[in-house]
Amino acid sequence: MKNIKIWMLGVSVFLVALLSLLVFWRVNADRGQQLAEQLSQSLQSERLPLQSVRVANQSPLTLEITLEYSSQDGPERKADILRGRHAVQWHCTQLNREQFQLNSYIVLIQNPSGQQLSWEQNFLYPSDAEDSPEQYSLKLSEANDYLREAFLAGSARVERFELIKEQKDGVPVYTLMIQMIEPDLATLNRELPMAQVERLIRDVNAQKLFPVDICWLEIKGPNGETWVDYLYDYSLSAMNWWIADGVSTEWFPHPAPLPNQEPTATPAARPYPLGTAQPTASSPYP
């Protein structure tokens, strides 16, 4: 009799655990599906060439977003992909704004015949809770004037310089649009106007002048060909860009050239340089 009671108790515990697991799995599945639908709506509102948004993994939750672009490579497609991927990044990050829900997302880019052009995955982590809304000292038009004065266009002709306000997912987003024409590639490589964007947007935010979220810089050549297409997102702390052949690469980190693929001679052993501070309290060198 006692054995039967123990056996029944064990079965009950097992059934309760199984039921809890099923409920947990069902809730997770529903939550993942809801987020996929929410993201799909957000991306459609951006008029992206969206093919699908699906749950790739329930736990940890991973969404897979498929975008479709033309087969033919060129500046227009590069620009479209740059904006499309940024929109996906922005909206995926927004899904976690109020509550951490999405652990990672996969972006697939395919051509119209369904051939996969690229695959990527990005991981997300809980961010620090935001403080109360920041106070900024400039109005939109004042910020526009301030930025216009601070931005050094050099010899380039500025076609558009405008700080605009948009609503995305019910959130105001301030984007600085800069379009320029630089007739001379050598001048562009000497003046590198794109190198100052990150500092400009950081400073205007850090000094609490105005909350500029995004800067989109386009630089075209004399015949309208795109030389630089650059997007800096302060809220994501990220930048995406592409540059035409011949445009300087010196303004961003890139690997060292490997001229001969051969090991070089070992530099002479040197002691730690005198007169220079050590990076840590304990030096690994004598």
Add this chain to the structure above:
Amino acid sequence: MFVILLLPQSTASSAFYIGNSYYIAYGGKVDIYTPGYPINVFNNGQSNWISLPLPYWIQAGWRYYASFQLPQKYVEYHSPITNCEIYHQGNQDWGTKVEYNIINVGDDVWCAYINNLGIGCREIVYTPEVIEVMSEIHEDHRIELFTQFENASYRDSSNNYYLFDQGNWFEQFPYLIAIEDESTYLTYRELTYQQFLHVIFSN
């Protein structure tokens, strides 16, 4: 005045690289320190990283530019379709160490990790590849440098890590390397009087 004239006169459109590489592997990792105090990067900047080589790469490390309050951890990708991207991952305070890791997870897909946290993955290049662990000075030879690399390691196809045992050194004047071994070294800028002596003796 004489010393100033002997320094490189122009470094426009050039970067300085200082560090080591490993030929060839399925990934790599390294501990990269920031200097113990703020360095002067004048109006430019520097980055210190582990990376795949040109033309397409994944790179992880810290970068410090004139507009930064502190060095920033980052991951950079350059792939054929998604082009160039940099994602900052918060500050790396002065005098601290962070582990940066890039690994191939199959086919041409490479992933970046910072202190064992996955950041992102891209289709870059098929394995095996060269792994570079270096300091990069952007354009201005006056920029100070003092970066220690420790435990620079390569990864084999079975996911085992081994310390670098090759000396494929990169060194560009006036930046030098103090070597403990192939996996542990310090990159730094030669002091002005040392540059003076260097030029005198090399002539």
